Amino acid sequence: MKIVIDAMGGDNAPYEIVKGAIEASKEFKTDIILVGDSNKIEEALNNYGLDKNNFEIVHTSEVITNEDSPTISIRRKKDSSMVVGMKLVKEGKADAFISAGNTGALLAGGLFVIGRIKGIDRPALTPVIPGKNGHFLLMDAGANAECKSINILQFALMGSIYSKKVLKKDNPSVGLVNIGAEEEKGTEFTKECFKLLRESTLNFKGNIEGRYIPDGDIDVVVCDGFTGNIILKLYEGVSQTIFKILKEEILSSFTTKLGGLLLKPVFSKFKKKFDYTEHGGAILLGIDGLVIKAHGSSNAKAIKNAIKQAILCIEGNVVNSIKSEIEHIN
Amino acid sequence: MKIVIDAMGGDNAPYEIVKGAIEASKEFKTDIILVGDSNKIEEALNNYGLDKNNFEIVHTSEVITNEDSPTISIRRKKDSSMVVGMKLVKEGKADAFISAGNTGALLAGGLFVIGRIKGIDRPALTPVIPGKNGHFLLMDAGANAECKSINILQFALMGSIYSKKVLKKDNPSVGLVNIGAEEEKGTEFTKECFKLLRESTLNFKGNIEGRYIPDGDIDVVVCDGFTGNIILKLYEGVSQTIFKILKEEILSSFTTKLGGLLLKPVFSKFKKKFDYTEHGGAILLGIDGLVIKAHGSSNAKAIKNAIKQAILCIEGNVVNSIKSEIEHIN
CATH class of the missing domain: 3.40.718.10 (Isopropylmalate Dehydrogenase)
Incomplete structure (x- = not known):
């Protein structure tokens, strides 16, 4: 090798x-x-x-x-x-x-x-992202700003294979990023994607809203590369911002510094869990x-x-x- | 009144x-x-x-x-x-x-x-979102899943007026959500939006990537309602997920519980700063x-x-x- x-x-x-x-x-x-x-x-x-x-x-x-x-x-x-x-x-x-x-x-x-x-037709940039209940794939995270529904179906297929072969998941679930859970929600594009995914043999679980993405319950989260790139970067941005603010506040007094010291293992464990460097890079599938x-x-x-x-x-x-x-x- | x-x-x-x-x-x-x-x-x-x-x-x-x-x-x-x-x-x-x-x-x-x-032409659902350095408006957060570039320009105009009149900001800055800082980045749609915004009299600061949205340095963040809805919900989702994980970890041992107790004012202050309920609702502009x-x-x-x-x-x-x-x- x-x-x-x-x-x-x-x-x-x-x-x-x-x-x-x-x-x-x-x-x-x-x-x-x-x-x-x-x-x-x-x-x-x-x-x-x-x-x-x-x-x-x-x-x-x-x-x-x-x-x-x-x-x-x-x-x-x-x-x-x-x-x-x-x-x-x-x-x-x-x-x-x-x-x-x-x-x-x-x-x-x-x-x-x-x-x-x-x-x-189109390769997808595929990061492995840490969620609360497990890691998930986000595809496409930015290789294709604009996509057709067939691309999304292919992303879901490739992501399912990766999940099986590398992450050893039996029957990986697939979710389509959308602005509501119901089939009729979203744009003409997401409606087409929904239809293709539902008709496929993949383990399609329907739409997934932004708020549920961090749960990590869906193994393969698919969307166009524009949406995926925003998700990837916002995910990192919100997380970093929260810890920046907490750090500033913790360093602001003796008591909070002591509290921060006692919680060091908690923050380290969290960082290890949520740190992108723990999970490798993004594969170009x-x-x-x-x-x-x-x-x-x-x-x-x-x-x-x-x-x-x-x-x-x-x-x-x-x-x-x-x-x-x-x-x-x- | x-x-x-x-x-x-x-x-x-x-x-x-x-x-x-x-x-x-x-x-x-x-x-x-x-x-x-x-x-x-x-x-x-x-x-x-x-x-x-x-x-x-x-x-x-x-x-x-x-x-x-x-x-x-x-x-x-x-x-x-x-x-x-x-x-x-x-x-x-x-x-x-x-x-x-x-x-x-x-x-x-x-x-x-x-x-x-x-x-x-289209009203925009406009939440006021807490960021690290200040609050910002996100428009549209979901009223219009699909938008034309003229809608985006109008959102930016309305958001700037709201920022001036209600948030008392002198010369509110406007940013276009995109997957890169450069003008040529993104989709055909974002390129058109960029052009319209640049030619306007608004205080347009160019593209804003997902990672920088939580900084809160841009007063009016504009995008189509699909993207905005994903941003709004992911923002909330990541933040809630982080605190759920931290809470579980803090409650896992005596020392960490004590640490959590000492950091209570830090978490409260953070919550107050990042809590949507502190900033009212989303206006239908x-x-x-x-x-x-x-x-x-x-x-x-x-x-x-x-x-x-x-x-x-x-x-x-x-x-x-x-x-x-x-x-x-x-």
Whole structure:
């Protein structure tokens, strides 16, 4: 098993990325390829007292930054860590690619460098989100601002396969994001989606309103990429805002500081439960190869967990399962 | 000043509704009309040891429930508390109508009983939402699942007037909900909205991503009613979920219980800051009369605060300000 890591992507590249990769290679006994500027990667390895000869490094001379236009940079920066890393997957020289870099470029690269699974019209950016009663998939979280109902059906199918193969859920439930529980609620688009999902063989549970999403009772939450992106970011935003306010208040007096100290295990447990870095990254489902987008602000732990997620996806044979399921349907 | 309260609407009707109305009439010295089943209203008044003769009660024989179809019930239940209450506003016999009942019916009643302001194509359900650095308006929060860009521009205009007149903000900022900060991000619809807003005389600050909404730095956050409804409900859902989890954890051991006790003032302060009941209800902006939707689970305090909000709207002359601004533009 070989996993390629984009050493140049993300706010904390290359140090935290390299660190996470090293830790994962030790813990999970998987082969890691670090792709990026070899000087910088070696510097990072040196920093952690590691010999560069123990790691496979693929040198690239270019970097796609967050400011780069996704499609243009993928087409022009042929020797970027992202393009080269994805090519290794395309050519079968590696089993997965992980990057914390430019999301748009990663999506474009998925399409242009690796390519879609035949029969899947649009890939979906699929984060695993922590909820009160369990984790759930949100699809699409932003790969496609506008969608057709057939895309939503395909997202639900792919998400159900992922839930079965990786999250080991028996009969994953599917919910359609909507503004009311009743079938007739929402837009023309959601009504069409509802119909397609109801007629499918999936375990469709109907509409899910915003207020119930955080419960985590629905395994695969589907919507267009515009709505999904707002949900993903608001979820994070509300949670961070609440803890910022609580922290300020806790630090405001001696008694509350003491209270905060006593509740430290509670907050740590909560953070572990609700922390995105605990659950890996967002998988680009629908691509004919395994690509995982780690959070832009990923630290070593987040990268390590994304690698763990990649291993589970490889072991669960997610991409091939989607391929054969889609072939079977068509 | 006369404010009509739907005594039959909401999960806690009529007791909590009547209680909130009584408290408001004492605290704010405003005249209250209670509309609904007079037997039940009198029973509630008796319960609080109050003489029915001190309150104006308008008896109605029907109730619109949450299960009723909005448009049909508004057309057929002519003697419902909602229809009769809105008629009082329409006929100039009262200055505002407040209900915690069926949201869809209230929206339909706003359109069919009271009517739109000339020049406003679609009214917007406009809650005041607490953010870290201040409150903001979210428009539309669900009156129109599908919108045109001109609707969004009109929402922004109405929201800016409300912010000036009621929230006393000098030059309210406007943000367009989108999946990226850059102008070219989003759907064809958001691109059109961006253009219209940029060309307007409003204080348009560009796109706002989900993650930054809870900061409360943008005064008027505009989007279509589908997106707004998801935002509103997810906002509440994430916040409630976090506190449910924290509560469970705090109650799990002696030390954490003690910590929780010491942090009680922190949680109370937070709750006060983030509690929707502190900020009244959602105004139906664009209707030729003042209509406020209180939260379905409103208690007496929420109703009292919605009445306070109605008074501020009447004093700020919100409806007429929108009318004259729209006339001026057209």
